[in-house]
Amino acid sequence: MMNAMKRFGHTPNYGWTALPFLLLLWMATASQYPAYILPQPWEVAAEGWRWVASGKLWTQLIASLLEEFAGFSAAVLVALVLGMAAGISAGFRSFITPLNGLFMAIPPIAWAPLTMIVFGLGYLSIIAVIFIAAVFPMALTIQNGVQAIRVGELRAARVLGASRWQLLVHVYFPASLPALTTALRVGFSQAWRALVAAEMIGASRGIGWMVSMGGQVGNASQVLLGISLIGMIAWLTESLIFRRIEQHYQSWRTT
Template identity: 25%
Template sequence: MTIEAHGYDQTDARPYNRVNLFDVWRRIEPYVRGSVALFLFLLLWEYAPRLGWINRTFFPPISEVVIKGIEFAASGQLWPQVLVSVGRALGGFALGVVTAVPLGIVLGWSKSLEAYLNPLLQLLRQTNPVSLFPVFILFFGIGYATNIAIIYWVVVWPILLGTVNGVRYVDPALVKYARSVGLPSWKIFVKVVAPSAVPSIITGMRLAATYSFMMLVVSEMVGASSGLGYLIVNAQYLMSVHLLYVGVIILALLGIASNWGLASLERYLTAWKQDVNP
């Protein structure tokens, strides 16, 4: 019995395998492209101290940092610090969203009101948040309220500007079409303006989330007895370099997680675009 009797052509084996390998590579290539730089960075972090390129006293290998982080987490001392910091960052961020999005909608919808308030808003936006630390301490004292206030001050501006721009720069053709079919102003806003402004609002939120974790460290370095910022400063004073990098890595991971979550929210809220433009 020959091979051809079973309907198998041996000459097609090699091209078929090539096509399969190409398809597999095409599927995994985006993941490889997205992780190769990170892998090389971690590899450099691991071996540069071991080879003496960097003083490992101040920059230990990443494997030692990870082991220290696991031990610290297993002892039950890490998660309370993480939860405290996440609560502060989330509190300031949520307060910024609650206030900045409605105000941004009003300013973007009413150009006359925006013309009156814009100079004041620009002045406040340019004020360095670190320089306002003594002011917040005077008003709120040293504690949770001051941490929330300083984070709020940082996150409110990108959300506000993103919302204003999102509302203001909606496609005029869509608004004209909605008016031409007789939709009232509130329906135009709900059906046209709000969905079109979502990407710009989410972009402002993503910037704000990044800023919130950056300012979180600063706020917890002054007048705080808990949190990742306090952990980093305390590790510096105690010369616990491994623990210092544990705090830095966790803050970076929290920033990545928040960015991923907001990006997923944007995809969910703008799913209608895929339906309109398949």
């Protein structure tokens, strides 16, 4: 059967088995430890229900999502400008390339103490960490997309009398849309990781704060609840939004 499927170009999809496998592994491992060290999935679900019933879970989710939206949106706008400029201008590209390498080599969470000194504890310092984490990987991805534009497209537009502004609007930007959608995926994942890490250090609410406080009071169910929410939100956003956008524009680019 397997050979027949491969012969006709059909590859079996076992993705649906990943979550059940993880749950079975979790239950088997948790059975070897007391509940206060490694609780079972249903104990974590019960903890989640307590947070939902009290209304506290929505407070944490909304706080994290608002911080993510603010920092990520600012990073997208700046990365679009930097990436387009670096892709078009060789001079600006030579200037920003070392900065990209420098900032991408520094773990975003390393900026958290400095942002807390500058902005104080709270939203602004966390948003700053999110911005730093996302802007440079996105700018580099957009730059690579602009550089990949075919020379023939640019020559054709110039022959037709296109100005620099028209080249930017009608050639560079549309042709770099697939790279932009890829940049959004990369930037969101970086921003989400930075958000959680920053909340664990200097926040009074949010999913990262949930994980941190659960660890401090020895509540393993709360810790695993927070970790599960972090992974679930990232996976849903990646699968339902960014991956579909990227697939759409990748197929559009080939036409």
